[in-house]
Amino acid sequence: MFVIQNALKSIARSKGRNILIGIIVLAIAISSCVALAIKNAAAESEAAGLSAVKISGSIAVDRQKLLEAVSSSAGTDEDGSMDMGSMQEIMAQYPDLALDELLGYADSDFVEDFHYSETVSLSGTDDFVAYGAEEAAEAATGDEGNMRTGGFGGGQFGGEPVPIFGNNGMSMGDFSITGYSSESAMTEFVSGAAKITEGELFDMDSSDLSCLISEELAAINGLAIGDSFSLSNPSNEDEIYTFAVTGIYAGGDTGETGGGPQFSTAQDPANLICISYPAAASIVSNSESVGTSVTDIQGYERSSALSGQLAATFVFDNKADYDSFAEELGERGLSDYYTLSSSDISSYEASLVPLENLSGFATTLLLIVLAIGAVILIVVNIFNIRERKYEVGVLTAIGIKKGKVAMQFVTELLCVTLIAVILGAGIGAAISVPISNQLLASQIEQMQTQSQEQNQNFGRPGDFSQDEGPVQSGNGSFPGTIMLNAARTDAGYIDQINATVSPAILGELIGIGLLLTLLSSLAAVVFVLRYEPLKILANRT
């Protein structure tokens, strides 16, 4: 009580000194408050972002890892170059997982849903042509240079379909026929990007060749609900499949993914034909049974049978389940060369980059402010205490213990500091949201300028980054519910944070205030404890 009373009286007496200290602490408190609010908001966005959101993931061979393993093993020649034979051999040991293996893993308690699709590529027939086929043909004949892209996809050459080979030597047709295991596998329809406008969905469990076609295909081929059309195996014109149209859809992926040049009409979303998984499976098994040996344009012997591309997706309730499942895969004996990955997670992580940068900046700012603040406060306090030397002498001479005198000085500083910290928290709370968003905006701008420059270096148009961003659209369905605490730019960056001052931050600030006070008054305490009253009084002139 005695100490506190003296401290308060002393504060009131020396206003100038205390206002100076107050202003210093206020500046420290405001900047610390903003920095803490930013750090906190960034951490919250990171933590909250994926914790309560469904995540889809898939298992794939980790080629990078495999490559590393091959190059570090005996697979290198004496000149250091890769031995392609052994490379392919090892690659062959780790094929994409088959459906029944995937189904086995999907049994896991962590997996909320599992869906898959199989895509085969078929060619048009006289009565059914692909959307955009003429343009592709024109491009192919008009520009000789384009011919070289043939290795990647299909096209028409001189009006006749020419089998062109994909990555695995498989021939590509003009159409993608995708068989879905369930409605949830039809992500475009789930997200609302695509919509059935006429007719209805085919029977998911039936292997009948009933299908949904796009409005564009229906229009150019003059098809209506109930009509049917035929497609053929690109490698075997006589292998014909006839499909019945049960529905027509609009929308779908509008082909802007990546914005790059299109290599094949089959990649045009308008040429996507949706069927059930059993139907797709029946096409593949039928094709296998009738397959013959053919020679491709590169002179290799191979089967004419169609092969399907399996795409399987595991859906998890939240990030924790996703992580647990990834762990479980290893426990269940899946080789390290297969990894579970999720575009939801990678795109979310990419969207956090500016926020993380900002958070790092905030941490640096906080440390610098605290260091400078502490030094200033210590210096100011040492000057103060020298001025108050005589006071210390008198107080101790009239019998007040040194500890109490030191306590009084610390209390004085503490009161001033606390008031300044609380004031600073108030001001900080008011300005932390606009300031942090401003900082975030400049951070994003900087990143966009960077990627823009990068694009220009690669000879791509500069403004590319605007639609591309760091988020590869992939399956395109980034869950909108993620933004609990944050909003995102077109480029997918989080550009709004809710940098509010919570009680926790207030607590941290008060902690910082206490720490600074104790640190800077240490000088005062040492001084008071070291001197004898007699000496102080004797030295006075």
Add this chain to the structure above:
Amino acid sequence: MNTGENSMSLLKLENVGYRYDSGNKILNGLDYTFEKGKMYAVTGKSGAGKTTLLSLISGLASPTEGSILFEGKDIKTIDRYHYRSRYVGVVFQQFNLLPHLNAVENVTLSMRASGKKFPDRQKRAMDMLSKVDLDENIVRRRILKLSGGEQQRVAIARALSYDPSIILADEPTGNLDLNTQKDIVDIFKRMAKDEGKCVIIVTHSPEVAKESDEIYELAPFSGKAAALG
């Protein structure tokens, strides 16, 4: 030995000597006793070590030789802050008042520091200040704006305010005119006679010395005396 209440002196110096850190020895072999209810005068030339002696008695410094007993206990062994704040009232030669406080605040600060309970601290402080002839107008002024004599009287009021059993005064009348000097000496005398305090006054004035019950003449330490001639 001395066990009876009457025979135990309040304060007893036993062969006390003091040497400053710098090496010059000021006091040597002092054997003084101070009783309750008496006024003592300590005299001696300037530089004889009178102020030094008071510092030792008030516990601001410790004797380098011998010991000082307060109520039979060596003050080295007791809490000297506690001792100083409750049992000893000092009127310092340099007053040692807090310049930014006014007279009343200076007095009440010491009263609070003593930890003793007073029914009305403000009133007691005012009473003490009016006893040393300081009026209302002066006691509300900051110490900085008081004359030397006024400051000296504030220092006296402060030393008496918390009812200590020993009152030490270092030339308490040095800055005062003869009339005021007489009033102050009367106050100290009454403190000893009526309230049973032990009053020790350092003074150069023969009039003041004459009023006291006993005079201790502090001879300069022999070594130094020889040097002085």
